Amino acid sequence: MAYGTVNVHISRSAGDVFAVIADVSKNTRWSLSAVEGRQTSPGPVGVGTTAREVSTFLGRRIEVDSEVTEFIVDQRLAYRTNGGPFPFSGSFDVTAEGDGARLAATFEATPAGGFAFLGPLFARLVRRALQRDLARLKRLMDGGEL
Numbered sequence: 134m135a136y137g138t139v140n141v142h143i144s145r146s147a148g149d150v151f152a153v154i155a156d157v158s159k160n161t162r163w164s165l166s167a168v169e170g171r172q173t174s175p176g177p178v179g180v181g182t183t184a185r186e187v188s189t190f191l192g193r194r195i196e197v198d199s200e201v202t203e204f205i206v207d208q209r210l211a212y213r214t215n216g217g218p219f220p221f222s223g224s225f226d227v228t229a230e231g232d233g234a235r236l237a238a239t240f241e242a243t244p245a246g247g248f249a250f251l252g253p254l255f256a257r258l259v260r261r262a263l264q265r266d267l268a269r270l271k272r273l274m275d276g277g278e279l
Contacts, residue, residue, distance in 0.1 A: 135256030136241040141267040144233040144275045151207045153270070153279055154225045154236070157184040157199075162279055163270040166190060166262055179204045186214075191258070193218070193247070218246045236270075238263055 143150050153159050155178045157170035169187040172178070182201040187194065195217050203211035203224065211224035223240040240263065244255040251258065273279035 134241065134243050135253075135259055136239070137256055137260040137263070138237055138239045139260060139263045139267055140235060140237045141271050142230060142233060142235055143271050147227045147229045147234040148207045150234045150236055150274065151210070151225075151227045153274065154227070155204075155210055157186065159279070160186070163273055164188070164266040165269065166266070168194070173198070178210075190262070191248075197221070219244050219248055236267065238267060 153163070157172055160167035160170040166188045167186070168189060170184060172182060172184050174181070174183040176182075178201060180201055180203065182204075184199045185196070186199055187196050189195065197214040197217035199212050199214045201210060201212050202222070203209055207227065209224060209226050211222070213222040214220065219242050221240065221242040223238065226237045226239070228235050228237075240259055242255070242259060244251055248255060270279070
């Protein structure tokens with residue numbers, strides 16, 4: 134099992150940060166591994182909302198369906214994926230901090246199939262990708278591009 138948490142401070146309100154995180158269609162703007170993200174259930178985002186996400190990891194195209202498992206407006210969004218090469222769940226927690234907001238992204242995954250051979254390296258690779266993506270999110274949001 135692989136797990137980890139990555140934190141970043143963004144100089145925008147918690148509401149602004151949460152709005153970007155909660156909109157799966159914006160993933161391709163801030164995540165270098167995201168290829169596509171679209172909500173597949175009707176209505177506003179909340180517990181039970183589903184999405185189809187396509188990404189790349191270690192050169193492989195990964196397609197998963199995801200479901201929101203916890204949702205507190207402007208504070209917390211937790212999700213889990215269905216399908217794909219490894220079970221994955223995670224959360225985004227947003228809290229007001231100083232001149233902006235602290236975003237904590239947590240993940241838990243069980244490498245399987247072609248990824249099982251990576252063992253402990255798998256967690257480091259996922260954490261590194263998440264750090265890169267959150268740094269990009271910070272740059273885009275701090276600069277007003279997102």
